[in-house]
Amino acid sequence: xxxxxxxxxxGGLNIYAPCGGKGKCxxxxxxxxxxxxxxxxxxxxxxxxxxxLPGKDIGNILVSQTEFLENVPFxxxxxxxxxxxxxxxxxxxxxxxxxxxxxLLEGRIEKxxxxxxxxxxxxxxxxxxxxxxxxxxxxxKELQNVIINAINIDLDRFCLLKDIRPGNIENVVIAGNTTxxxxxxxxxxxxxxxxxxxxxxxAKQIRHGNRTGxxxxxxxxxxxxxCISAYVGADIVAxxxxxxxxxxxxxxxxxxxxGEMALVKGDKIFACATAAGPxxxxxxxxxxxxxxxxxxxxxxxxxxxxxxxxxxxxxxCGSGIVDIVAFLINAGLVEKTGxxxxxxxxxxxxxxxxxxxxxxxxxxxxxxxxxxxxVLLKSSGTEFADIDALYLAGGFGNYININSAxxxxxxxxxLEGRIYPVGNSAGIGALQYLKSDEFWEKITRVMANxxxxxxxxxxxxxxxxxxxMDFG
Numbered sequence: 221x222x223x224x225x226x227x228x229x230x231g232g233l234n235i236y237a238p239c240g241g242k243g244k245c246x247x248x249x250x251x252x253x254x255x256x257x258x259x260x261x262x263x264x265x266x267x268x269x270x271x272x273l274p275g276k277d278i279g280n281i282l283v284s285q286t287e288f289l290e291n292v293p294f295x296x297x298x299x300x301x302x303x304x305x306x307x308x309x310x311x312x313x314x315x316x317x318x319x320x321x322x323x324l325l326e327g328r329i330e331k332x333x334x335x336x337x338x339x340x341x342x343x344x345x346x347x348x349x350x351x352x353x354x355x356x357x358x359x360x361k362e363l364q365n366v367i368i369n370a371i372n373i374d375l376d377r378f379c380l381l382k383d384i385r386p387g388n389i390e391n392v393v394i395a396g397n398t399t400x401x402x403x404x405x406x407x408x409x410x411x412x413x414x415x416x417x418x419x420x421x422x423a424k425q426i427r428h429g430n431r432t433g434x435x436x437x438x439x440x441x442x443x444x445x446x447c448i449s450a451y452v453g454a455d456i457v458a459x460x461x462x463x464x465x466x467x468x469x470x471x472x473x474x475x476x477x478x479g480e481m482a483l484v485k486g487d488k489i490f491a492c493a494t495a496a497g498p499x500x501x502x503x504x505x506x507x508x509x510x511x512x513x514x515x516x517x518x519x520x521x522x523x524x525x526x527x528x529x530x531x532x533x534x535x536x537c538g539s540g541i542v543d544i545v546a547f548l549i550n551a552g553l554v555e556k557t558g559x560x561x562x563x564x565x566x567x568x569x570x571x572x573x574x575x576x577x578x579x580x581x582x583x584x585x586x587x588x589x590x591x592x593x594x595v596l597l598k599s600s601g602t603e604f605a606d607i608d609a610l611y612l613a614g615g616f617g618n619y620i621n622i623n624s625a626x627x628x629x630x631x632x633x634x635l636e637g638r639i640y641p642v643g644n645s646a647g648i649g650a651l652q653y654l655k656s657d658e659f660w661e662k663i664t665r666v667m668a669n670x671x672x673x674x675x676x677x678x679x680x681x682x683x684x685x686x687x688x689m690d691f692g
Contacts, residue, residue, distance in 0.1 A: 221264045221266070223241065224250065224261075224263040224265055225260040225261040225263075226241070228250075228260060228273075229362075235248050235250070235260055236341060236510075237260075237261060237341055237342070237343070238340065238343060238345075238498055238503035239348065239504075240342060240349070240351060241343075242261070243259065243261055243262050245504065248260045248261050250271050251271070252270070252272075253269070253270035253272065254270075286642050287464075288463060288611060289462045289463065289464065289648050289649075290462045290463070290652060291652075292655055292656050294326075294327025294656060295655065295658060296324065297657075300324065301387070301437055302387060302390065304388050305324040305388060305390045305391075306323060306330070306388050307322045307324050307389065307390060307391035307392065307654045308320065308389060308391075308392050308393075308436075308654070309392075309394075309647060309650035309651040309653070310392065310395070310396075310650065311395050311458075311644060311650060312367065312395070312396035312400040312401070312404060313337060313397075313476070313614070313615075313646070314340075314344070314345065314346060314476060314477050314478065314501075315337055315340065315476065315501055315615075316334060316335070316337060317337050317367075318333070318644055318647045319333045319334070319371065319374055321333070321378050322655065324390065329651075330378075333374040333378070335374070338370045339367055339403065340510075342362070342363060344477060344503035344504070345477040345497065346397065346400075346409075346412070347413055347495075349403065350399060350413045353410065354410055360403070360406060360408060360409075361406070364404065367400075367403060367404055368404070368433040368434060371434060372433075372434060372435045375434065375435045375436065386437065387438075388437070389435075389436040389437055389440060390437050390440050391440060391443075392434065392440060392441070392443065393650045393651075393653050393654045394442070394443065394444045394445065394650065395444075395445050395458040395646040395650040396444070396646070397455055397478055397480070398412060398419050398450050398451065398452075401425070401447065401454060402421075404444070405444065407421065411450075412450045415676070417674070417676075419447065419449075422446060422448065422449065423446050425443070426441055426442070428440065428442070429441075429442055443653075445653070448491050448670050448672050449493070449672040451493030452491045452492070452493050452672060453478075453480065455474065455480070455613075456482060456646075457649075457667065457670075458645065458649025458650050458653075459474070459642075460484070460489065461659065461665075462648050462649035462662070463642065463645065466609070467609050469485050470483075470484050470608050471483050471484075471593060471607055471609070471610040471611065472484065472610075472613065473610060473611065473613065473617065474613040474646075475500055475617055475620070476496070476501065476616065477495075477497060477498045477500075477501055477503075478495070479494040479496035479588055479592060480492075481493070481589075481593065482670070483593075483596040483597065483600050483602065485600050485602055487669055488600070489666060489670040489671065490600045490673060491596075491670050491671070491673065492596060492673040494589060494592035496585040496588045497584065497585055497588070499581040499584070499585040500541075500542070500585055501538055501616070502515065502536060502540075505536060505541060505578045505581060506573070506577060507535050507536050507572045507578075508537070509535030511538070511616075512537075513528050513529030514527060514528065514529060514531050515527065515528045515533070515534070515535055515537035515540060516535070516536045516540040516567075517537055517619060518539060518540060518543050518621060519543035519547060519566070520543070520547070533566070533567045533572055536566065536572065538620070539616065539620045539621065541574070542582075542620055542625055542630065543624045545574075545579065545624075545691075546623070546624035546625075546627040546628050548564060548574070548579075549628065549691050549692060550627070555691075556690050556691050556692060557690055560579050583690075584689075590629055590630060590631070591681055591684035591685045591687075591688050593632060594680075594688070595675060595681050596673070599680075604632060604635060605634075609639075610639045610640070611645075612641045612642065613642055613643075614645075614646070615644070617641050617642075618641040620641075622639050628691060629688060629690075629691055
């Protein structure tokens with residue numbers, strides 16, 4: 221038989237299952253009338269049942285521009301397909317998706333839309349999603365359809381808002397990690413997960429609209445930006461291209477499930493990716509959740525915390541767990557080695573707590589990120605003293621308390637005072653290319669100057685990873 225999770229998915233219902241339906245995370249709970257709360261991935265119905273699904277309100281998705289990012293002058297094209305041409309720049313993150321709608325005659329942003337990536341029902345991280353494609357004959361098509369359909373919903377809304385037709389959307393520029401771009405274009409991502417980690421493509425891809433499933437002009441250019449490697453994607457390339465040249469030597473860090481990062485040293489770029497896992501997205505924590513309504517997003521003391529949406533807490537998101545772990549270290553409730561003296565209850569009524577297993581997850585994730593930074597420094601012959609700035613890209617980097625991140629050893633204390641959130645650099649980078657073809661020169665420069673360091677066969681990384689597991 222089929223699990224209830226599979227049945228609900230095939231009916232088009234999005235059930236959050238960050239472990240990919242493996243029975244590990246406990247996040248796919250549904251209420252079955254007469255039987256109570258059960259994990260849908262482990263329940264195999266033998267008769268008709270009534271299922272009550274959980275509601276998930278969206279929280280804060282980062283869409284903004286910051287003073288650290290370029291805003292290139294708009295350069296209209298010589299020829300358009302329609303009288304009212306529009307373009308979209310899309311940032312497909314593993315967790316969230318942002319769409320910028322641009323008036324191609326005036327260079328004006330007309331709307332910004334954002335939503336949680338609906339592929340999260342197949343797993344919180346890229347490996348879970350690739351595994352789903354491998355284990356299900358129709359898996360790749362399912363993952364492609366779910367993201368295309370989600371984008372099309374916002375395309376259709378925009379067309380209604382502006383009283384235009386889908387044919388008026390003439391240009392599409394897309395950034396995302398390498399796996400997200402493969403899934404979007406229906407390209408088999410399996411080789412990304414297997415040594416020697418060679419994707420089907422890393423170069424810029426151009427498709428006509430009628431070959432993508434997107435509700436755009438059939439002759440529209442749909443462009444995915446180039447990737448550096450299997451795990452350093454177009455999101456990082458777009459981000460590096462859009463950073464203002466304020467400093468000569470800097471680190472660029474996206475603390476997501478893939479832990480993509482780069483060190484820019486003059487004209488040279490060193491890049492790597494470290495599998496931090498979904499702990500900082502809340503997915504692998506016992507009471508973890510995404511940055512949605514009900515998530516504890518910051519914490520300063522017992523009983524003093526903020527909740528997204530100013531509602532009753534339902535779980536802890538990434539920025540919240542970083543604050544809580546920093547508090548536990550300062551209070552002496554977590555030892556240097558990560559031993560938690562007893563489970564720490566954040567909210568008694570809802571039984572929201574932090575367990576020893578949660579602390580271990582955070583230790584693994586923070587050590588992976590910090591060790592990646594150390595390997596980049598060593599590979600490039602650079603010291604912390606040489607680094608002018610550390611830029612934090614993406615939503616987690618924007619909402620995290622930097623002092624807490626330094627306290628737990630996620631970010632280097634050596635760079636205190638030089639760490640800056642830069643906003644949604646991937647989306648803003650894609651937007652610049654939509655605004656002006658001349659931005660392509662910056663993207664080309666990033667690609668030409670980048671050297672990828674594979675951490676899976678790096679002895680330095682293995683040594684650093686073990687050494688950096690402790691707190692403080």
